[in-house]
Amino acid sequence: MTTSWQPTASQTALKARADCNRQIREFFHRRQVMEVETPVLSVAAVMDPNIEPMQTSDQRFLHTSPEYPMKRLLCAGSGDIYQIARVFRRGEAGQRHNPEFSMLEWYRVGWDHHRLMAEVADLARELLQLDESTDVLTLEYQQAVIQYCGLDPFASTDQQLEALGIECAGHDLQLSRDGWLDVIVSHLLEPALPQNTLVFIHDFPASQAALAKTRRNHQGIEVAERFELFWNGSELANGYHELTDAEEQRRRFELEANGRPLDEHLLAALAAGMPACAGVAMGLDRILMHRLSTRAIADVLAFDWSRA
């Protein structure tokens, strides 16, 4: 039997990761954002039905992001915080995905998502080693889908979305409205976005709010104050103007829980009061893949899933 004991990452890639972590710590140190650590294992699981947590034999869940405990710190008065965490998602394996991966998550008290997008752009420029002059394009979700997919994501009927989705997927996948929108966005929007440009898409459909605030936009449509950053066809970050309403949060959790235990600690913290803030999660492996111009996540991991 041959055993692949060697790393999947080159020495250059290992060094790039070390440099990247150092740059992040220096960036936040300069800006007086405090580094924190929160538990990897928790009694509560993530609520997002599209993310499957891993569970240990003693009934603890491995975190899929450090979001919930970091919000409890915010409620306790931590002020601005960040964390570089290793997170775990069952089944997310592929050329660009590893079930265990590195996430940078940070929160800014008193900020909204627009102000946070500007900071995300600053950090992305440093980590991707881009010029100060690199273009930044900020588009509303609706505007972007109209421009690149030729259809209005809010005004179109379910049938219109389904017809375009089926055309993209090649067959009927029996999806919800949001499911078809995801198909359309990943097939038509992401590949068409301008290259070498930091593209922020914001104001998502309210049905895709997750843990973001919602509001009525200028057309009276309810949108989620959520954004995503794309760089050369891949998604690098996902951020929110954070929902602080404990009642609304419980309602969303209960809709999504699907048998998983609610994070009562988080709900109690929100009830005690969370400061208005914006938060974002950034995929560090993706950043490294762009920095090293590789399409395979294995190239930036010391040992990928198959050799772990």
Place this chain on the structure above:
Amino acid sequence: MANYSTNEFKSGLKVMMDGEPCSIMDNEYVKPGKGQAFNRVKLRNLRTGRVVEKTFKSGDSLEGADVIEVDMEYLYTDGEFWHFMATDGSFEQHGASQEALGDTIKWLKEQDVYLVTLFNGAVLTVTPPNFVELEVTETDPGLKGDTANGGSKPATLTTGAVVKVPLFINIGEKLRIDTRSGEYVSRA
């Protein structure tokens, strides 16, 4: 046949898609920030060779296709079927229809060995070896002294195939042909 889930899709896996046997060429996992995970899959239809791209919800599955590839020697034709026999000592025989043979009919020679793809026990396709040796049955008379200029003329082979050959080739000569391009390589 077993069912295969999207996370088991890998290059070379044979599956049924829209009632047709297909071979998976590429499988990419796609996960939007918030939302359903997908697999974007490239499949080659084994009957037509056509490549299609399909997107699946992660966790969806496809039925495996009963497809095997066997080395078989060409025996004879009865006019309706072209008969082949396995070279593994089993003497197993299968008849291929003209549709299954496709272009390979141009390169069929008795006792040569072909790669026969069987689907549910019937011949789906027949792939010729990369090179075959066939005799010229018809061509214009050879021209001596014109080997350098690279002029060519058509020549008909025993199988009926017509290939372009250099001017010096004569009837009765055996030629080596590249079946992938259908081009003359050399005298055999």
